[in-house]
Amino acid sequence: MANSKSGDSSLDRLVRILGAFDADVPSMSVGVLAVRADVPLATAYRLVDQLAAHDFLRRDSSGAVRLGYGLWELASRSSSALTLREAAMPFMEDIQAVVGQHTQLGVLQDDEVLFIERLSGRDSVVNQARVAGRLPVHRTSSGLVLLAFSPAHVQEAYLLRHPAATVPGDAGAGDFRRVLARIRAQGYAALEGLVDEDTTGIAVPVLGPGRTAIAALGVVVARQAVSVHSFLPALMTGARGIARAVGERRG
Amino acid sequence: MANSKSGDSSLDRLVRILGAFDADVPSMSVGVLAVRADVPLATAYRLVDQLAAHDFLRRDSSGAVRLGYGLWELASRSSSALTLREAAMPFMEDIQAVVGQHTQLGVLQDDEVLFIERLSGRDSVVNQARVAGRLPVHRTSSGLVLLAFSPAHVQEAYLLRHPAATVPGDAGAGDFRRVLARIRAQGYAALEGLVDEDTTGIAVPVLGPGRTAIAALGVVVARQAVSVHSFLPALMTGARGIARAVGERRG
DNA sequence: CAAGCATTCTCATTGAATGATAAAAGTGCC
């Protein structure tokens, strides 16, 4: 029989199980997990065992299930993310030291921005929790930068999938394309109050081959903070440094 | 029919595929992947498709397969790792600023140390590549600290599985237990030339409930570096800070 | 101890996954 619902492979079920965990519900009983992941109880127990064998899941003494380090370890092999992270880290530290604010590195994943690294000073304005793992492209400076510096066909595809995408501060329901063009022209994006009312996000692209963004480097500062332009040099320098470092590791 | 070899579930096969990638071979053709993961070619194509649907794998224009960000994203939900990482980061930065050397945070996974965070100064002595994602417990200061500050039954279980475990510098094929006891007594581990001939690793435990190590905080310095004791205060302070920060996030 | 979960077992059923094979679509080389 295998499955009840159509359109889910065994992998889908496994992902649903792993995906049932998040920051709010980091651990749960197998019973709850079965419901959240929508799999029969008996099956849930079997799958949990399998996943636990690879330390994707872990069971504590009280029987609750939580994520293990198996995923983390596999993810660490992802050289693209790892290389980028490691190459970027020193530069991010520099930037953080200079601007003293939340600094982050994001990449494009599907139609969202996945932040693969963040440095948050103890006194940064941004609320940690609100800077989630993923955010919609048109809701962050980093996302807009990533899109603006993507190949034309990627942009078009995105616009097709998100016809209603707009940038709040911009020309009403204005032309999203024009926003992207301007960002590409000026080489950075700076937007107020997107993620949070009181913050401004500033992001620049980390450019790879063909003037395409392989990542976005951004900071989040208080809205009333000094001119955006005062942050740009550090960001630009950092982005260039990262791009060079990544290039070297590949060559 | 499902599978040929006994003792591998579908999950095992998926893990073998994902595990076929590492820093040395970050991308490969499906054909090569099939060989490395030991699955029939036709099956490999199917599994790759499935994994790509979740962005666990990604295919570039030339057809080569590489790891995607899906794993990374799932791993980020692992609140234990994430909480620890985020709580630790500011303290690690402090330490790195003071000692100016490679700083790392490790946790116990199976019988190895998994480093979930590292800060490597541009001028640190250690060779990045040699500080891999995982290392045997008795081959790193961090590992020894983690073991020394584990519950007695965990230690015993480890000793049973690794009867031949010794620490090079120590009393010949001396009593491993005694080494652990001393580490626990003095509150830190400092070992020369374990990972690398010319380096010394120093690690202290990040203590959780019940004086048990939830992580190890360590630095790697040049062997001839100034006295170990000059690094300890910073490490100890950092470890205490992390422990407190982690505790707060849970309460 | 009764009620409620959590957990393990059994087991008949079956269709999802498998993998051999073949064909089609590149890719490069002479």
Next chain:
DNA sequence: GGCACTTTTATCATTCAATGAGAATGCTTG
């Protein structure tokens, strides 16, 4: 162009690993 090669998609009969319902056994908790 033709040849050798690899990559990729497609077909399809086979089958056993995985499934899920249910019963039985533990384990708390009030």
